[in-house]
Amino acid sequence: MIGQVRFLGAPKPGEGRRWVIAGPFIWFLIFFLVPFVVVAKISLSTAAVSIPPYVPLISWDDTATMSIALHFGNYHFLLTDPEYVIAYLSSLRNAAVTSLVTLVIGYPVAYLIATAKPSMRGPLLMLVIMPFWTSFLIRVYAWIGILKPNGLINNFLIWLGAISHPLDILNNQFSVYVGMVYAYLPFMVLPLYSCLEKMDHSLLEAASDLGAKPLRAFVSITLPLSIPGIIAGSLLVFIPAVGEYIIPTLLGGADTLTIGTVLWNEFFANRDWPVASTVAVALIILLVGPLMLLQHFQSKEDQ
Amino acid sequence: MAKKQCRRAAVFAFALAALSVTGAHAQQSALNIYNWNDYIAPETVPEFEKATGIKVTYDLYDANETLEAKLSAGGSGYDLVVPSLVPFAARQIQAGFYQPLNKAKLPNAVHLDKSLLARMAVYDKDNTYLIPWMTGVIGVAYNVDKIKQIMPDAPVDSLRMIFDPEVVSKFKDCGVYMIDSPTEVFPPALKTLGLNPDSQVIADLQKAADVHFKIRPYIRKYDSSEYINALANGDICVAWGYSSDIQIAKHRAIEAGKGVHIAFSIPKEGAQRYIDTMAIPKDAPHPEAALTFLNYIMQPEVIAKTSNKIYVQSGNADARQFVVPEVANDTGIFPTPEVEQTIYAISPSTPDVDRARTRYWTRVKTGH
Known part of the structure; x- marks a missing residue:
């Protein structure tokens, strides 16, 4: 009872909190929702040769009558040509493979850092973050130098005598995976590390006191406790990886068809901003839909 | 106090921005x-x-x-x-x-x-x-010594160098690049078929796409900028590209002094001027x-x-x-006046033709 005594004039509890929470919402509103509405609006128009290059949705005639023309044909159009479906699927596949491989490589890395001596953790984390100090483009170009027919790997293998003809490891699906796993690995390692580092190690001691072998202890204690880290890391990798444009363009071959390539074609080669916007909106719906379902089930589980 | 100062600074910055805008218009x-x-x-x-x-x-x-x-x-x-x-x-x-x-x-x-x-x-x-x-014109770049080695009688002055599967297949392992620009790869394919290079008929574009499908297995990459260095380094043998880019490649190869000798030819069937x-x-x-x-x-x-x-x-x-x-x-x-006679230009297309051309080109490149 005593705890509920409140002085007159003091702010209600929760009011300050409400403002703090409002921050991210305002951010979300300005940098996601407003641009999304603009893009969605363009997707309901048709292309025109003008500045900007689409027909305005709202037009006024001489009698001050406002008419709104909404054109839904673009959404139907995406289904009529297999190009878009194939591009979506191959982008989803690229992102899924990237998430999986970064998880397999990133988990041991995060685990080793989290279990290293505290004085070593800082420098080790620094090594993970360090590549960010170099431009992303330069790092992708470096992979061209490493993978090309007379590049580092091929020259080394030829010098060793392991191969006589350069391996075909650039401008194909393999090099796209290499580049994407490389670029997104830190986004997997960091959330996994922060999750594993917070883990209560006395639980593992208890397990070993009770006779569990290290593998058993890992499977039944460490792994379940790190699931939030795995989910966070996978989402951080998967979502940007779906829309990745630069890596498939630079490291992929001519047959690499991704949603980024399709967007470029619609926007630049066909100058069809409405169809380009439709592709973008469809991508967001495809990505956000499953995420919201996931969120829904998770919050149900928590209850 | 701090808040007030902050507001004053903001007003000042705004005024400055407004001034610089008007200033830009006033003086050139x-x-x-x-x-x-x-x-x-x-x-x-x-x-x-x-x-x-x-x-x-x-x-x-x-x-x-x-x-x-x-x-x-x-x-x-x-x-x-x-x-x-x-x-x-x-x-x-x-x-x-x-x-x-x-x-x-x-x-x-x-x-x-x-x-x-x-x-x-x-x-x-x-x-x-x-x-x-x-x-400039769009034409064929080739590595003189390597072509001499692979095919001494190669038709270097002809579109066949790239658009004839029998010829271009010989250069596959040596490397062939083509610029990734639909408006500059369909006209030569049409020309190869004896059609109007400036054709705006979608059925013709499809026939041109078929020409590209046939040579597709022998093209290492479709790219509009990498071929300059790839030629100059001797990484590739043949490229379809812009004369100005190919001249840069030729001179870079000379500067590098590694014995790479690049030449450019305007196809005798006619070429597109840009x-x-x-x-x-x-x-x-x-x-x-x-x-x-x-x-x-x-x-x-x-x-x-x-x-x-x-x-x-x-x-x-x-x-x-x-x-x-x-x-x-x-x-x-x-080019000499005689060659100049064979050089053609293409016209702007309607959005439908543009879309068809881009779509065929994507299909050539990706197979989808």
């Missing part, structure tokens, strides 16, 4: 140019700044599409841009991207190439909006300064420096006397 001491990479002699801009006192901001792009997207959005802030004539500048004029040039401010226009201006007038009536910058032009966007903040620059670079001695530097024919007829003989006597750069 600045000029924003947007041009292709590697497309001007390095001394031209500094010498212009010294001569006129106009401060130049010089930005670069590497694809017409990039330029067009910026101008489509409006408010690009550029005063002078360099679109390729067909199909880009041609349709941009129709869409109202540019402002008419004030010819009274351009007395040096008398030096321009009359026959080039006549070609341009087809798309730009009375040469109202455009000034020619550089021009003309890059200068234009002033409608909403340019400094149109007067842009005109000053245009008049400056139309001096034959000035534009000849760029020709010498990048090994390209400029749109300035009187500049040829100032071009070094090594460039002026290269028939790949300045």
Whole structure:
């Protein structure tokens, strides 16, 4: 009872909190929702040769009558040509493979850092973050130098005598995976590390006191406790990886068809901003839909 | 207190921003140019700044599409841009991207190439909006020694070099690149079939796509910029590309001194000329300064420096006397009158034809 005594004039509890929470919402509103509405609006128009290059949705005639023309044909159009479906699927596949491989490589890395001596953790984390100090483009170009027919790997293998003809490891699906796993690995390692580092190690001691072998202890204690880290890391990798444009363009071959390539074609080669916007909106719906379902089930589980 | 100071600073910054906007309109001491990479002699801009006192901001792009997207959005802030004539500048004029040039401010226009201006007038009536910058043709680049080794009787002066599966298959392992630009790979395929290279019939485009399907297995990469270095390094043997790029590759190979010898040929069946032009966007903040620059670079001695530097024919007829003989006597750069007869141009297409062409091209590249 005593705890509920409140002085007159003091702010209600929760009011300050409400403002703090409002921050991210305002951010979300300005940098996601407003641009999304603009893009969605363009997707309901048709292309025109003008500045900007689409027909305005709202037009006024001489009698001050406002008419709104909404054109839904673009959404139907995406289904009529297999190009878009194939591009979506191959982008989803690229992102899924990237998430999986970064998880397999990133988990041991995060685990080793989290279990290293505290004085070593800082420098080790620094090594993970360090590549960010170099431009992303330069790092992708470096992979061209490493993978090309007379590049580092091929020259080394030829010098060793392991191969006589350069391996075909650039401008194909393999090099796209290499580049994407490389670029997104830190986004997997960091959330996994922060999750594993917070883990209560006395639980593992208890397990070993009770006779569990290290593998058993890992499977039944460490792994379940790190699931939030795995989910966070996978989402951080998967979502940007779906829309990745630069890596498939630079490291992929001519047959690499991704949603980024399709967007470029619609926007630049066909100058069809409405169809380009439709592709973008469809991508967001495809990505956000499953995420919201996931969120829904998770919050149900928590209850 | 702190809050008040903060507000004052904000008002001050706002006033300053407003001032700088009006200032930019009042005086024409600045000029924003947007041009292709590697497309001007390095001394031209500094010498212009010294001569006129106009401060130049010089930005670069590497694809017409990039330029067009910026101008489509409006408010690009550029005063002078360099679109390729067909199909880009041609349709941009129709869409109202540019402002008419004030010819009274351009007395040096008398030096321009009359026959080039006549070609341009087809798309730009009375040469109202455009000034020619550089021009070249699209043709075949090849590594002389490697081709001699693989196929001594290779038809280097013919489209067959790339568009005949029997010939191009021999160069597969050595490496073949093609520029990734639908408007510049369909005309030669049409020409190979004996069709009009400028055909706007979708069924013809499909036939041209079939030609590309047949040679697809032998092409290592479709890319519009990497082939310069790939040729110069000796990584590839044959490329379909822009004469200006291939000249750069040829000279880079000579500078590297590794014995790579690159040659360029204009296919005897006919080749496509590209003309890059200068234009002033409608909403340019400094149109007067842009005109000053245009008049400056139309001096034959000035534009000849760029020709010498990048090994390209400029749109300035009187500049040829100032071009070094090594460039002026290269028939790949300045074709002979007989070859000039075979050179064709293509027209802007309707959105439907554009979409069909892009779609076929994606199918050629990806198989989907």
